[in-house]
Amino acid sequence: MRILTIDTSAVASAAILDFDPSNPVKTAEVVANFVTEDTRSHAEVLAPGVKSLFGDPITEGPALDAIVVGTGPGPFTGLRSGIAMARTLSFTWGVPLYGMMSLDALAHQVFDSPEYRNGVAVAPLAVRDFVIATDARRKEVYWAKYSAGAQLLDGPHVGPADDIFGVQVFGAGAGLYEEVLTANRCSVYEPFAQAQPTALELGRAAARKITAAGSLEAAGLLDSTPLYLRESDAKVPGPRKRALS
Amino acid sequence: MSQENPLILGIESSCDETGVGLVRGTELLTNTVSSSMEEHVRFGGVIPEIASRAHLDAFVPTLQQALSDAGVTLEDVDAIAVTSGPGLAGALMVGVSAAKALALATGKPLYAINHLVAHVGVGLLDESIAAMTQGGQLPENLGALLVSGGHTEILRVRSIASDVELLGATIDDAAGEAFDKVARLLGLNYPGGPAIDKLAREGNAKAIRFPRGLTMPKYMGTAEAPGPHRYDFSFSGLKTAVARCVEGYEARGEEVPFADVAASFQEAVLDVITAKAVLACKEQGITTLLLGGGVAANSRLRELAHQRCLAAGITLLVPKFSLCTDNGAMVAALGAQLVMNGVAPSDLAFAPDSSMPVTSISL
Ligand SMILES: [Zn+2]
Numbered sequence: 001m002r003i004l005t006i007d008t009s010a011v012a013s014a015a016i017l018d019f020d021p022s023n024p025v026k027t028a029e030v031v032a033n034f035v036t037e038d039t040r041s042h043a044e045v046l047a048p049g050v051k052s053l054f055g056d057p058i059t060e061g062p063a064l065d066a067i068v069v070g071t072g073p074g075p076f077t078g079l080r081s082g083i084a085m086a087r088t089l090s091f092t093w094g095v096p097l098y099g100m101m102s103l104d105a106l107a108h109q110v111f112d113s114p115e116y117r118n119g120v121a122v123a124p125l126a127v128r129d130f131v132i133a134t135d136a137r138r139k140e141v142y143w144a145k146y147s148a149g150a151q152l153l154d155g156p157h158v159g160p161a162d163d164i165f166g167v168q169v170f171g172a173g174a175g176l177y178e179e180v181l182t183a184n185r186c187s188v189y190e191p192f193a194q195a196q197p198t199a200l201e202l203g204r205a206a207a208r209k210i211t212a213a214g215s216l217e218a219a220g221l222l223d224s225t226p227l228y229l230r231e232s233d234a235k236v237p238g239p240r241k242r243a244l245s
Numbered sequence: 246m247s248q249e250n251p252l253i254l255g256i257e258s259s260c261d262e263t264g265v266g267l268v269r270g271t272e273l274l275t276n277t278v279s280s281s282m283e284e285h286v287r288f289g290g291v292i293p294e295i296a297s298r299a300h301l302d303a304f305v306p307t308l309q310q311a312l313s314d315a316g317v318t319l320e321d322v323d324a325i326a327v328t329s330g331p332g333l334a335g336a337l338m339v340g341v342s343a344a345k346a347l348a349l350a351t352g353k354p355l356y357a358i359n360h361l362v363a364h365v366g367v368g369l370l371d372e373s374i375a376a377m378t379q380g381g382q383l384p385e386n387l388g389a390l391l392v393s394g395g396h397t398e399i400l401r402v403r404s405i406a407s408d409v410e411l412l413g414a415t416i417d418d419a420a421g422e423a424f425d426k427v428a429r430l431l432g433l434n435y436p437g438g439p440a441i442d443k444l445a446r447e448g449n450a451k452a453i454r455f456p457r458g459l460t461m462p463k464y465m466g467t468a469e470a471p472g473p474h475r476y477d478f479s480f481s482g483l484k485t486a487v488a489r490c491v492e493g494y495e496a497r498g499e500e501v502p503f504a505d506v507a508a509s510f511q512e513a514v515l516d517v518i519t520a521k522a523v524l525a526c527k528e529q530g531i532t533t534l535l536l537g538g539g540v541a542a543n544s545r546l547r548e549l550a551h552q553r554c555l556a557a558g559i560t561l562l563v564p565k566f567s568l569c570t571d572n573g574a575m576v577a578a579l580g581a582q583l584v585m586n587g588v589a590p591s592d593l594a595f596a597p598d599s600s601m602p603v604t605s606i607s608l
Contacts, residue, residue: 041596042338043596044595046342047346048593050346050349057350076294076297076335077297080297080338080342081339081342082342084339084342084343084346085343086346087304087343088304088342088343088350089349092347092351226298226301228298232292232294234288234292234295237288237289237429
């Protein structure tokens with residue numbers, strides 16, 4: 001099974017992965033990967049990035065089994081550029097489209113990472129429930145709580161890092177608010193303190209879900225509705241302001 | 246690709262209309278628009294974030310509808326055109342991302358085009374205008390007056406595909422924005438343009454003398470030595486003047502003559518717009534003026550523009566209303582002109598530009 005994944009919840013990224021849903025032992029093969037550090041120019045860089053994944057998008061695109069897009073949460077404008085891209089590719093190529101919470105990408109990455117001591121792997125990185133937190137700007141984080149097995153327990157939420165207590169916290173949100181989190185008896189693991197969700201990790205997470213369920217349809221993936229979590233800032237105007245005073 | 250009569254798919258998302266249009270050369274096949282206007286009513290104006298969310302959800306259904314109405318498939322399309330500016334940054338981003346996806350998925354060339362110039366290009370699609378002009382060409386010595394909720398400009402169009410110049414523009418609010426704000430002062434609903442147009446018909450336009458922005462000699466100068474804002478507009482002072490006027494009546498315990506205020510305000514806006522447009526035409530050798538933008542629906546604007554153009558010997562062209570408001574067909578119409586003139590397509594890496602100047606017809 002070959003899938004294209006796109007995630008623009010933080011950085012602009014896209015990847016193509018190949019895996020066999022009937023073979024849970026074999027890990028997904030990364031066919032092509034594009035990722036940029038930039039969090040502000042998704043509308044420019046994403047299309048050339050996606051194009052670079054293909055030899056010939058016109059023949060290879062329609063042959064994909066699915067497109068999986070990260071549905072956030074993430075800053076709105078960037079997030080939308082990935083979803084607009086994914087929806088339009090899905091329509092044009094006639095390839096089914098699924099969504100996946102972007103924080104799941106980091107959760108599965110944490111689940112896959114062993115903890116090392118003196119160069120020796122001593123345990124899985126997350127042995128208890130843990131939290132993934134990313135930058136929501138405006139002094140807030142997007143966050144969700146996962147079990148040690150990377151199953152979603154609670155969230156996604158948006159709010160101050162101060163809302164999170166007594167767990168290990170991973171992701172760029174943890175790095176940004178390390179002091180607040182430490183004061184709340186949370187621990188922050190340095191190698192994940194700048195980590196952002198990417199399409200590659202989203203693809204690995206999707207491949208694991210699809211393989212565990214045995215098929216794409218049974219994997220319980222979401223649709224492509226963006227997880228904004230915040231309303232627009234618009235306020236219904238109050239009574240008229242007076243020009244004379 | 247057919248360069249004589251190309252089939253172009255145009256995408257528009259610069260404000261609150263998600264538009265997809267299909268045009269073959271200068272023939273309009275379909276003009277499908279999905280508007281989020283209803284969602285902005287309670288706010289009294291377009292809320293960019295709400296418009297952007299609506300574009301994302303409307304795009305694929307609007308595209309599907311347009312293709313089915315025109316009876317064409319994506320394979321039939323020769324090129325894709327998309328508004329890359331000017332407009333609301335977040336709203337532009339949705340149409341641009343979708344258009345890039347469409348271009349990459351189909352391998353068709355993509356043109357990133359200027360929204361304001363597209364308001365002029367749409368004239369080529371209008372049957373009554375085509376009947377007055379020569380074989381699918383816009384007239385020579387052409388100018389355009391664009392008036393909407395997002396823009397107020399006077400343009401000179403030497404060539405729709407290669408040479409457009411900005412003669413004048415608003416330095417603060419757009420005219421349509423002024424209508425929306427004053428409508429709120431008068432207790433009328435958004436959008437303010439149609440509401441004020443209707444109420445003004447019952448009022449006396451000469452009842453109150455509101456200021457005409459940027460008409461003083463220090464701004465106007467003379468034809469030989471033009472001032473800094475000879476063809477420019479300003480409407481924010483007018484809005485304040487209306488507020489003071491309404492509050493003056495209230496403070497004196499008098500009933501506010503809403504219809505007179507509406508008519509006098511509308512006259513102040515449209516008087517200065519049409520006077521400056523006609524002045525620009527006379528001084529710049531423009532003999533045909535095309536009207537565009539949503540405010541072109543205003544009955545008093547049409548009336549004044551007709552009178553003043555007639556008196557000055559200028560031919561006035563007004564496309565039908567569905568082509569004046571923001572739509573995808575106008576984007577496709579300009580895209581077709583670019584293809585027919587052999588202009589190179591845009592690189593997939595272009596960035597939308599919320600303040601794209603009219604001199605930049607495509608990126
Ligand atoms: Zn417009």
